[in-house]
Each structure stands twice: as C-alpha cells, then as structure tokens.
Amino acid sequence: MKNIAVIGAGTMGNGIAHTFAQFGYKVQLIDVSQTSLDKGIATITKNLDRMVAKETISEADKKRTLANITAFTSIEEGVKSANLVVEAATENVDLKLKIFRDLDKYCPADTILASNTSSISITQIASVTSRPGIVIGMHFMNPVPIMKLVEIIKGYSTSPETFKIVEELSKKLNKVPVEVNDYPGFVANRILMPMINEAVETIYNGVAGVKEIDTVMMLGMAHPMGPLALADFIGLDVCLSILKVMHEGFKNPKYAPCPLLVNMVMAGKLGAKSGEGFYDYSENRKAEVVSKMFSK
Ligand SMILES: NC(=O)c1ccc[n+]([C@@H]2O[C@H](COP(=O)([O-])OP(=O)(O)OC[C@H]3O[C@@H](n4cnc5c(N)ncnc54)[C@H](O)[C@@H]3O)[C@@H](O)[C@H]2O)c1
Structure with missing residues (x-):
C-alpha cells in the first residue's frame, strides 16, 4: 500500500x-x-x-x-x-x-x-x-x-x-x-441517528430547547458534545439521508425522520457548513468548535 x-x-x-x-x-x-x-x-x-x-x-x-x-x-x-x-x-x-x-x-x-x-x-x-x-x-x-x-x-x-x-x-x-x-446504518449511525432524531423530536414536541437538550446529554450522560451540536457538525442533510436509508432498509417507523429535521434541510439550514442549523455558526464560532476538537 x-x-x-x-x-x-x-x-x-x-x-x-x-x-x-x-x-x-x-x-x-x-x-x-x-x-x-x-x-x-x-x-x-x-x-x-x-x-x-x-x-x-x-x-x-x-x-x-x-x-x-x-x-x-x-x-x-x-x-x-x-x-x-x-x-x-x-x-x-x-x-x-x-x-x-x-x-x-x-x-x-x-x-x-x-x-x-x-x-x-x-x-x-x-x-x-x-x-x-x-x-x-x-x-x-x-x-x-x-x-x-x-x-x-x-x-x-x-x-x-x-x-x-x-x-x-x-x-x-x-x-x-x-x-x-453490512446492514443499514452499520453500528455507529444505527445507534447515533435515532438519538439525534429523538433530540429533534424533543424540540418538535416542545419538551425543551436546543441548549437545554444538549446540556442534559452532556452533563447528565457525559457526552462530550450534545446531540444537536453533533447533528450540526455532521450536517443535517447527512443525518436526514442516513435516517431515510435506515427507515427504508428496515421498514420500521422508529427510523422515520422528524418533520422538523426535514423542514430544516429543505430550508437550507444544514448546520455548521451552511452557517446555521440548531445553532448559529458565524465563521468564528465554527472555528472555535473545530479548534476545541483539535486540542490535545
Ligand atoms: N460528514 C460527516 O460527518 C460524515 C461522517 C462519516 C461519513 N460521511 C460520509 O462521507 C461521504 C462524504 O461526506 P461529506 O460530509 O464529506 O460530504 P461533502 O458534501 O462535504 O463533500 C462531498 C464532496 O464530493 C464531491 N463530489 C461529488 N460528486 C463527485 C464525483 N462524481 N467525483 C468526485 N467528487 C465528487 C463534491 O464536490 C464534494 O466536494 C458521504 O458518503 C457521507 O455519508 C460523512
């Protein structure tokens, strides 16, 4: 090689x-x-x-x-x-x-x-x-x-x-x-995407706001990044397309993408790469998130 x-x-x-x-x-x-x-x-x-x-x-x-x-x-x-x-x-x-x-x-x-x-x-x-x-x-x-x-x-x-x-x-x-x-979502996304989708559903159902949901998962479950910040970082279009593949592949409604996620993608709010998703990404904020990940 x-x-x-x-x-x-x-x-x-x-x-x-x-x-x-x-x-x-x-x-x-x-x-x-x-x-x-x-x-x-x-x-x-x-x-x-x-x-x-x-x-x-x-x-x-x-x-x-x-x-x-x-x-x-x-x-x-x-x-x-x-x-x-x-x-x-x-x-x-x-x-x-x-x-x-x-x-x-x-x-x-x-x-x-x-x-x-x-x-x-x-x-x-x-x-x-x-x-x-x-x-x-x-x-x-x-x-x-x-x-x-x-x-x-x-x-x-x-x-x-x-x-x-x-x-x-x-x-x-x-x-x-x-x-x-080789099955839809493999392992990483089969477990991660339903969690992200559920976090979006939690906003959609009016249970809590973006920061609140991410804070619960970071401080309560010791996740280094909240699911909504992570979704922004992955790209909401990427999350949506993975959920669609799992929904179609397993024919199971539990993988159906939340309508709020669908709407955000249609509106062009794709997360960090488009400047806006669940959070706002001015160039500085995006740089700040990436820089934290590259620190030792
Ligand atoms: N974004 C993530 O966090 C992440 C994580 C793991 C895996 N993936 C997977 O990695 C792949 C790429 O995702 P991404 O987020 O880097 O996408 P991206 O949109 O950032 O980049 C895709 C690139 O592919 C190029 N491209 C399109 N058609 C092409 C062609 N015919 N030949 C050569 N280049 C072409 C585009 O110009 C673009 O630069 C996808 O399959 C995605 O599911 C993404």
Whole structure:
C-alpha cells in the first residue's frame, strides 16, 4: 500500500487525505469541483497549522504531509496507480454507483475499493463492480485526523483477506478498526441517528430547547458534545439521508425522520457548513468548535 486515491475533497475526503498523507502515504485527492479541491487543501493546511501550534506535529511534518497530496479533477487520471481508493463523495446512491463503475473501469484490477459511506449498502456498491471481493466499507469519523474509530464494513462478498488488509492499514493510521456487517446504518449511525432524531423530536414536541437538550446529554450522560451540536457538525442533510436509508432498509417507523429535521434541510439550514442549523455558526464560532476538537 503506497498510493491512496481519495474521491471527494469535502468534509470527510480532506480529512481522510490529510490522515493518509500525514502517515507517509502518497495521496491522489480527486474531486469534480476545482473549488472543492482548493477548499479541501486549504482546510488540510489550516488543520495542520493547528496541529503544529498544539505541538502535535512539527513544521517539517506539515510540509511532508502537504507534499504527499496531489489534486486531480479527473477520476481516470487520479486512480491510475492507486493501491486503495477511499470514496468520500456526496451521500447519494446513484452517484456512488456511477463512481464505482468508473473506478472499476479505471483502477488496476487488484486495487481495493473502499467507501466511506455512512449508510449506503456496501453489497450494493460492490455489485456494480467486477471485483466485489475487494470492495469494502471504511467508515471514518469526523474530524478524521482526530477521531480514533474506523468502522470496517464487510459487504456480502468482501473477502477475509481484504478485511485483514484494511484492518492492518487502519492500525497503521493509528486508528482503532472495528469489524461490522453490512446492514443499514452499520453500528455507529444505527445507534447515533435515532438519538439525534429523538433530540429533534424533543424540540418538535416542545419538551425543551436546543441548549437545554444538549446540556442534559452532556452533563447528565457525559457526552462530550450534545446531540444537536453533533447533528450540526455532521450536517443535517447527512443525518436526514442516513435516517431515510435506515427507515427504508428496515421498514420500521422508529427510523422515520422528524418533520422538523426535514423542514430544516429543505430550508437550507444544514448546520455548521451552511452557517446555521440548531445553532448559529458565524465563521468564528465554527472555528472555535473545530479548534476545541483539535486540542490535545
Ligand atoms: N460528514 C460527516 O460527518 C460524515 C461522517 C462519516 C461519513 N460521511 C460520509 O462521507 C461521504 C462524504 O461526506 P461529506 O460530509 O464529506 O460530504 P461533502 O458534501 O462535504 O463533500 C462531498 C464532496 O464530493 C464531491 N463530489 C461529488 N460528486 C463527485 C464525483 N462524481 N467525483 C468526485 N467528487 C465528487 C463534491 O464536490 C464534494 O466536494 C458521504 O458518503 C457521507 O455519508 C460523512
């Protein structure tokens, strides 16, 4: 494993690229949007600066990390010599299926194809490729350079060897891999999203306000972040789409998204990334939240 292609330079893609590059891998960061690539590289640089300021890494580490990343707008160009692809594009089934068809076409035959999807079936994604045995879920958490967990999702056809390679690789990134089978929401979101949805229902039913709900969960349950602040940080559109996948996948009304969440997404209130969700995010406040997460 030397060359890692990362598809998507958004919230997760830039964090994944940052992490692999920091641990010495050559990263080809690919996005259809040049603006996203520029923003992604700027975010990586800002986060590395934070790490240097906190003395987690040196200035030389920062330079080495940035030198390991090359940006591409073409999948075909970017994946030519990839040993592993980690796809972190927008959470949309049709888009992901198209990307995996392209990856299957343009990657060498033995390239492992991983998806960072939060909820879409790895088995379905693998089924559009000619190599389902080497397709796997590699679900990093946000912010990737900081969060220790990688959920490794085995699709129906994922081979044990592929699992082992991805598990070992995750350990080399100083992460803790956890083995999970391929069912809607996997483990992390199957447990987290109903809690977030219930927190939204609690506002919707007029039981308590945003700050009150988050305070109960932080001080009462020792959560480092309230569920509503966390939802803002994940993105309310992402939360909604994961709930929809679980609702559809299990045909169980307990996963039905709260109408307030649906309304907020339709109104464009997507959380930190759009400047407003359950909380207001002027640039300073967003920076404050991220900076706290990057402190030692
Ligand atoms: N946000 C989170 O907290 C979080 C956590 C874990 C997993 N995920 C998953 O990670 C993935 C990415 O989520 P995100 O929050 O980073 O999204 P995002 O919207 O921040 O970034 C998505 C990026 O994908 C790019 N893109 C779209 N189509 C593309 C294509 N055809 N080729 C290349 N790039 C393309 C977009 O330009 C954008 O830059 C999703 O599958 C999501 O479910 C998100």
